[in-house]
Amino acid sequence: xxxxxxxxxxxxxxxxSKPPHCLSYTAVLEQLSTDADDGLAxxxxxxxxETYGHNRLEEGEGLxxxxxLLRQIANAMMLVxxxxxxxxxxxQSWIEGxxxxxxxxxxxxxxxxxxxxxxxxxxxxxxxxxxxxxxxRDGNTAVxxxxxxxxxxxxxxxxxxxxxxxxxxxxxxxFETDEALLTGESLPVQKDSEATFEEDTGxxxxxxxxxxSSTVTRGRARGIAIATGMDTEIGKIxxxxxxxxxxxxxxxxxxxxxTKKRWHVQAWVLTGTDTIGRFLGVNVGTxxxxxxxxxxxxxxxxxxxxxxxxxxxxxxxxxxxVILYAVATGLSMIPACLVVVLTITMAVGTKRMxxxxxxxxxxxxxxxxxxxxxxxxxKTGTLTQGKMIVKQAWVASRGTYxxxxxxxxxxPTVGEISFQALAPRSTVxxxxxxxxxxxxxxxxxxxxxxxxxxxxxLANLAHVYKKKHEGDEGDEGSEWxxxxxxxxxxxxxxxxxFSWDRDSLTKGEDAKWTQKVExxxxxxxxxxxxxxxxxxxxxxxxxxKGAVERILERCSxxxxxxxxxxxxxxxxxxxxxxxxxxxxxxxxxxxxxxxxRDAAPDTEDRVEVEKDLCFLGLVxxxxxxxxxxxxxxxxxxxxxxxVHMLTGDHPGTAEKIAQQxxxxxxxxxxxxxxxxxxxxxxxxxxxxxxxxIDALPVLPRVIARCAPQTKVNMINALHRRGRFVAMxxxxxxxxxxxxxxxxxxxxxxxxxxxxxxxxxxxxxxxNFASILNAIEEGRRIFDNIQRFVLHLLSENVAQACTxxxxxxxxDESDQSVFPLSxxxxxxxxxxxxxxxxMGLGMEIAAPDIMxxxxxxxxxxxxxxxxxxxxxxxxxxxxxxxxxxSLVIWGFxxxxxGLDCNRDFNAQCEPVFRARATTFISLT
Numbered sequence: 001x002x003x004x005x006x007x008x009x010x011x012x013x014x015x016x017s018k019p020p021h022c023l024s025y026t027a028v029l030e031q032l033s034t035d036a037d038d039g040l041a042x043x044x045x046x047x048x049x050e051t052y053g054h055n056r057l058e059e060g061e062g063l064x065x066x067x068x069l070l071r072q073i074a075n076a077m078m079l080v081x082x083x084x085x086x087x088x089x090x091x092q093s094w095i096e097g098x099x100x101x102x103x104x105x106x107x108x109x110x111x112x113x114x115x116x117x118x119x120x121x122x123x124x125x126x127x128x129x130x131x132x133x134x135x136x137r138d139g140n141t142a143v144x145x146x147x148x149x150x151x152x153x154x155x156x157x158x159x160x161x162x163x164x165x166x167x168x169x170x171x172x173x174x175f176e177t178d179e180a181l182l183t184g185e186s187l188p189v190q191k192d193s194e195a196t197f198e199e200d201t202g203x204x205x206x207x208x209x210x211x212x213s214s215t216v217t218r219g220r221a222r223g224i225a226i227a228t229g230m231d232t233e234i235g236k237i238x239x240x241x242x243x244x245x246x247x248x249x250x251x252x253x254x255x256x257x258x259t260k261k262r263w264h265v266q267a268w269v270l271t272g273t274d275t276i277g278r279f280l281g282v283n284v285g286t287x288x289x290x291x292x293x294x295x296x297x298x299x300x301x302x303x304x305x306x307x308x309x310x311x312x313x314x315x316x317x318x319x320x321x322v323i324l325y326a327v328a329t330g331l332s333m334i335p336a337c338l339v340v341v342l343t344i345t346m347a348v349g350t351k352r353m354x355x356x357x358x359x360x361x362x363x364x365x366x367x368x369x370x371x372x373x374x375x376x377x378x379k380t381g382t383l384t385q386g387k388m389i390v391k392q393a394w395v396a397s398r399g400t401y402x403x404x405x406x407x408x409x410x411x412p413t414v415g416e417i418s419f420q421a422l423a424p425r426s427t428v429x430x431x432x433x434x435x436x437x438x439x440x441x442x443x444x445x446x447x448x449x450x451x452x453x454x455x456x457x458l459a460n461l462a463h464v465y466k467k468k469h470e471g472d473e474g475d476e477g478s479e480w481x482x483x484x485x486x487x488x489x490x491x492x493x494x495x496x497x498f499s500w501d502r503d504s505l506t507k508g509e510d511a512k513w514t515q516k517v518e519x520x521x522x523x524x525x526x527x528x529x530x531x532x533x534x535x536x537x538x539x540x541x542x543x544x545k546g547a548v549e550r551i552l553e554r555c556s557x558x559x560x561x562x563x564x565x566x567x568x569x570x571x572x573x574x575x576x577x578x579x580x581x582x583x584x585x586x587x588x589x590x591x592x593x594x595x596x597r598d599a600a601p602d603t604e605d606r607v608e609v610e611k612d613l614c615f616l617g618l619v620x621x622x623x624x625x626x627x628x629x630x631x632x633x634x635x636x637x638x639x640x641x642x643v644h645m646l647t648g649d650h651p652g653t654a655e656k657i658a659q660q661x662x663x664x665x666x667x668x669x670x671x672x673x674x675x676x677x678x679x680x681x682x683x684x685x686x687x688x689x690x691x692x693i694d695a696l697p698v699l700p701r702v703i704a705r706c707a708p709q710t711k712v713n714m715i716n717a718l719h720r721r722g723r724f725v726a727m728x729x730x731x732x733x734x735x736x737x738x739x740x741x742x743x744x745x746x747x748x749x750x751x752x753x754x755x756x757x758x759x760x761x762x763x764x765x766x767n768f769a770s771i772l773n774a775i776e777e778g779r780r781i782f783d784n785i786q787r788f789v790l791h792l793l794s795e796n797v798a799q800a801c802t803x804x805x806x807x808x809x810x811d812e813s814d815q816s817v818f819p820l821s822x823x824x825x826x827x828x829x830x831x832x833x834x835x836x837x838m839g840l841g842m843e844i845a846a847p848d849i850m851x852x853x854x855x856x857x858x859x860x861x862x863x864x865x866x867x868x869x870x871x872x873x874x875x876x877x878x879x880x881x882x883x884x885s886l887v888i889w890g891f892x893x894x895x896x897g898l899d900c901n902r903d904f905n906a907q908c909e910p911v912f913r914a915r916a917t918t919f920i921s922l923t
Contacts, residue, residue, distance in 0.1 A: 369778020
């Protein structure tokens, strides 16, 4: 009965009389004791966090000491050692058996503590990538870790974000979500906050619910958190999967669901091979880990052959010493600590990456970073500071408003605005003297500026506000903050300088405007539109902003005369607008166009709304390059890495910034055909065929007005030239290019959850210089892996050759005299080889690591490395055999004694002296 009640509680949600999809959102607000605007009080949120727990899916047992200990014992290499120990004790060779037992114990202890530390490191890194959520608490909007969201929280989500909890929607604006993970529905689902449904409605049809772990593909919304953690729909699925979770292959079924006996057998065979593969490590881990595990398994096969050779050379005598030597010879070919050292090296590498503002999501990227030859980077916030300020605003019918001294990007009270009336309305012809005026003076009798500011503030999702701190007097805070996309923040701050911000226009009892429809920014058409109704005049207006070319193609009217109605946008006007835009871009400004038109309040047809627009003016935004970007680009070029800028900005702006940071060379100093290929727009590049792109002397260093598909085309072009590509991205539409690139890099601060999920690494500071840090660390890890693999395998080759060739040394009874004793062999395997390898895996980077070209894509086993392993191994074997021979025949009489493998006697003294010399030579 209690279980049934608990299940009912979970299906309804905490404290709800019915399942939330059956209730209106006002009823859910009331029953969860929360407020749609202010949200929960902080104290109440803390109380609910204690009651309902953290908002996260359970991960089984988490960091299990028992599992880590079991992994140290239950692996192929350790089982070989245990088998060798059993053989030693079985033939009553207590010393050798004890040594092997000590080696096993040492290996387990060292491996356990190292892997435990590595697991803790990886666990802490996973916590760094925990998604966040925007919630309202105590009337303030804040971004908090998603695990702290509780039932009753008011949550805001927008395009590109992952929904942090199951939400009963309150307000939606063109809101669609991708629920393929939950329901299997491949198309986005449009939501409706006003609808209610029957209790037995399936999850896929509950259009008033947004589900945890689904992603927002369009629009934005606000909702009440109704379930968190394992109580969400995705949590229930995870719980069911864990309850029935088995690593067993499913049985094949026919069209009508029938199955056959041989399909059952096939499923069991495949399950068995999967289990063996996991046990041997050949189908788990990173590509390099799997490759090394396969190598170890192959060497195990060779070891068995070597053991057979030893027994054959001694005529399969039932001799304890021969059996021990055969076992030791087999062990000499097995790099027992290879995979352990690799795991430790990668764990240490990921920890160092965090200190350099890089979070590794996929360990395989550590192996790839050192081979990167080309970086395709965004501009805004990566190469530049991302702290944008509107420097110039051109109102077509008035002139240019310029900002001087705006040193604080979020503070609209710092800086002065000057006005220049243009003759005739041009930023490139002679200007009148600038007048510095107060904002209210500039607004006086200036309808054109009011229309311009309406677009700035209303076609905008950013929020600029004062934050109140303890000790601040009055109702307002003392420190300015902003939330939103950097470009929109800059425009909203500019509007706020005139007290024309969105809140003052849309909130309060006497609000002038009410939002009706929103068409969010689309990276393909590069514009956004919002429809508002003027509450006083009872008419609706569409406000649009976006790339200049994309706005002009939708404009049919303009206002080029003061206090005049809109007139037809002539070709002369279009030419004048483009001249002004080019003048602004030559100053390094990012330029957007603003437009408006009358519209129907309830239209949902974006194409209809965004036609016959009236052009109002341009806005020029300055985003200075990061001080460290120029040096980072220079170091990339020095390291043999080409840098490409793929940006949505105008070609003029992109070229200016690219020259400032060193991506573009002096185009006057290069051949004309190369200079022409350096800069493309996305339309120019996308219209080229693959043959035409491949025929270019160089691929573009700058692609402006870049669309998501352009990035994919660029990666394909680089791959056709045999290049290894790292690509940055932050938006939902960047996912294909991030997955297509050899290393996908997402922005930790400005990036969407979808982009982060598609990436291999995440930059916590959105800084281009951090990409260089990641590549340097990747090269260091690659170097260290190559070092310890070279050391370990050359040691294996040396031991194997010494022990096998040494079988030719025969005593009076025609029995082989071993150049090394089994105990000495075991010492070399575990101590001489193992411990230095761990040190090699943690070596610091070589001083010239960024002076070399990128590493080979072939991986660590290049022909040069294979030759080095063989040469070093054979040279060491030759030294060992020479040392043994020199002691026996150079300083002795060549007598190998009798039965010297078993006991020491006076006749065997030269043999034991020769073995000691050989052991010293090998170690």
